[in-house]
Amino acid sequence: MSSKFSTSPTLHLSIADSSRCRCLQLFHFGAALVACLLVAQSGRPEFAVLLTLCLCMWLPRLVGQPWVGWGLAWREGRWTLDRGAGPEMVQMCRESRAGPGGVFLTVQDMHGARHTLWLLADSVPAQELRKVRVRLLLERRV
Structure with a gap:
């Protein structure tokens, strides 16, 4: 590391x-x-x-939420997204935003496809949502 x-x-x-x-x-x-x-x-x-x-x-x-069941992870400076077929490396896009009601994420996979995710307070644990907000804030500073 x-x-x-x-x-x-x-x-x-x-x-x-x-x-x-x-x-x-x-x-x-x-x-x-x-x-x-x-x-x-x-x-x-x-x-x-x-x-x-x-x-x-x-x-x-x-009225669909296609991101339900997906897994998002960050470890050692790398984001991964698991859409059911195993985790794949993704890159966080600049359009991602954190607000008081939740977090809007746009990620791009290695094939160039973009995926959007809405993380609202009732869709993920509060501690994990806080970690996502902190990660976004830290990545904007770099």
């Missing part, structure tokens, strides 16, 4: 289902439905039908 990471604690978390995320997703879906109704009432019913069809096609993605 290099001296740079000798005192940094390792991090390993498994992402669980988040009821907060589900509520936010349902709120967004409801707002989109209201927008479709307002478009229909303004005299554009054909456009409202088209928007509603698009919304229904996106529904599985809007």
